[in-house]
Amino acid sequence: MPDLRAGLQAKYLPQNRYANFGPSLKSVHIRGFRGVHDLKVDLLYPITAISGLNGAGKSTVGQLCLGAYRKPSTVTEIKRFYVRDFFPASVADPNPFGPDSSVVFEYNTTDPVAPQTLTVARAAKEWSGYKRQPERSCYYIGFTIYIPKVEQRDLSMYRSQQLTLGPQRPIPEGVRERVGRILGQQYDAMHFQGITHGQRSGELGVAQRFGAQYSENNMGFGEGRTLYLVDLMEHSPEQSLFVIEEPETSLHGNAQHELAKYLVDVCHRRHHQVILTTHSSIILDALPADARVMLLRDAAGVAAFPQMSAARAKSILTGGHHRDLSVLVEDTFAKLLLTEMIRRVDPPLLACIEIFEVGNTKAVRSGALLMARIKRPFAAVRDADVGPDPQNGLFSFPGTMPPEREVYMRAEVQARLADEFGIDVAHIFTQHQVDNHHDFTKILAAQTSTLPDFMATLAVRAYLDAIGNAAYQPIVAGIQTRLP
Template sequence: MVDVRKTLAAKYKLAHRFKNFGPVITSSDVEGFRGVKAKLSFEYPITALTGFNGSGKSTIGQLMLCGYKKLSTSTTRKRFYVKDFFPSSAADPEPFIRDAAVTFRYQTDKPEQPQELTISRAQKEWSGYKRQPERNTEYVGFTVYIPKVERRDLSIYGAANLELTSRNEIEDAARRVSRILGSNYDDIYFQGVSLKKREGELGIACRLGATYSENNMGFGEGRLIYTVRLLETCPEQSLIVLEEPETSLHENAQYEFVKYLMDVVDRRHHQIIFSTHSSVMMDALPPEGRKLLIRDQDGVKVFDNVSSSRIRTALSAGERGHFVICVEDKFAQSMLREILMRFDRQLIESVEVLPFGDNRAVVSAQKAIIHSGQKAISVLDADQTANESQGIYCLPGSLPPEKEVFHSKSAEKTLRENYGFDFPTFRTSFPDHDHHQYASHIAEKKSCSREVLESDCIRAFLDEVGATWYDSLCKKIRTAIS
């Protein structure tokens, strides 16, 4: 099965980027808007901005919308200016400093030669718009969908006299929404309505033998249907900024929504930037699509590949007096905990081992934790490169920990005797099986707990290799945290 994350990464490579995505924003410098000073790059066509409240996520997203002229062929779409988002008033006399500026760098047909321009304030007006490339831009803020019952729409107050007009179909909308929400929809469309020469429309859903309008939908369902329509019908190669799209969506729907975003970007070559507090949505993206923003007195520091919820967990551990050890995934977490427990129980009680993603995410998380005033080191998988002067260590061995463990004779014996699973035969039959999925695959086949199975195999492996295999790493960790 094709991994759309890898497909998008290939399409977004520098040599192919302009052909596929047009003049996308590849990086930007923000200076002096709502106290935000930041530099960030966009290494993937979908970027999630995460961070604590007030870190600058919305400010950056709104400024990116101001980077384009509207399409010359468009008569209905609007364009955005800095003044649209940063109005000055008696209540907000200085939403930006005197020398506020935002610099955009756009991809061009010459891969190594981006176009750069800066919007800054000359006297009372903002200048720098004229040389901007054309692109359709869309802002999906919190008011893009307000339930009609809350704003007393004509479909509410005039319900008794409402007339139906034309019906607008959205191709494949029912299948896409069904996948995201985990419920089967037979049809989704938009129904035109009128009342005394006033025109409007209503989202309509058909499911489980019932047909109902958005006036009888929940907020999450209604907002999602509007968002899907926008992404499917706006011009190709649009820039779309979404504010916290996880609002009113359950966790699985959040995950499936990000999968949908990757699908629509693959088909229609949009650039999407969204703010979020959801670790589920962050984890659905590849690491290059994640940006963590941490704000301090010097501005906003951007950390790549990391989720704010995981950093929050790490900071909470640090505040409890624990030294944070950043690892790649839950298997590495279980393995290192078992190693430290065997080496020194007092040591394991003074640290918190937390998973953050791939090696880039781990190092970025370590830097973010240290930047926030807590103590942290990284322990990468054995197939990565250590930098001990920077507090970056590696697990023992030469392979990823899943391979070290499951390829061992002791783990093979444990799986055969305790679970009735022949791992050597499995490896022969599926030589390219992702080692990260070994435990999940076996647990599913044997209807058992993945966590328990992993622990059994890790313990058997460590019994086999003995303390000399991990003593050196443990001593280094003890020295680093002392």
């Protein structure tokens, strides 16, 4: 199946962005809210998953984004959000913002290099800057989107024997199937049942499964919340903005993964923009690097670290209860290459470190900056075409090209693969017009009917034999110096 994440990324390229997503948010720059003194968050993907420790400022970012738009004049059933909705001043909280607090919103426009900029700031006792905002339907999916009826003291519970059933609102088959896919369940049917008691009215979600019918009064929290969330995202106007608080709540691991896939799918189909807060490494891992932002709050304030890997986020969110040293590399091939280098020079070192694949060169640099700021021991090894910066813990692989090119273009490696598989590596790359070095292993493995991991390991070992230990001993020595 095609990777919808890449398809969604293509739709969100600067030259395609406005045509598909309209005046979506490009960035938000926050000054002076809940201890967030000066924070800019770039929104690089239609979905932005903001992670961080409790109190880092995740909800602050999401809630302020809801104040970026006017309600469409054609929409009546939703409310418009203002800054005051989320930051009320009171005797208990006299200063949730300062006198100079402001939010600068950047919106995508028809010109990829000329976003619209608008500032909402404090003017006397009110907030100004709303009038020129573009229109968009905005939805806040906090924890009250679905509160179990028993906790609400809902009429469906305490007046259950005196209810009058009203019309049913059908739930389309597509919604039912998507809810079932997220939860790992197969539903025969779903609908919303209207209910009344006196002057009060409401509705109940009703599901049929395995020949039994039950209402949301007998659903778990995760099941009920997923139903309401999917129904809302499918029936809201296209190009809506959704801010979702911790969508993983009460969902098992696979359901979290499927929910992340659903968010990609619905944004691909309906061109929504989603900003969510999460502590789930499963959700982070299911989204591409451009969708991830880690917030860190310390004595210097709150800082944003984009494109943070799910593994790195997990390490931070669990307080670093992992190995003594985190080593950051770009991808799987780089991890294999570094592992084999260390195995040849200092095998016990592998038990003291954990190697994380964090993405591209920018993500490695961002990860290194974050590790330095939170004072956690780290080292980073970048591709040879970027270069080292050992004083800041950044090292570089041997050569002048990305690791895959250094390895597979080496004559000794090609000879080793010819002996093993009877193939001409250069001819295969020419025949298949392989320009992307990330595809080298996959193409050769397919040609030889072997596993990509086996192919890569053979190639890496032949390469290390050819260049000799002296070529990479300095990298291992540099990592050793970074151990606490």
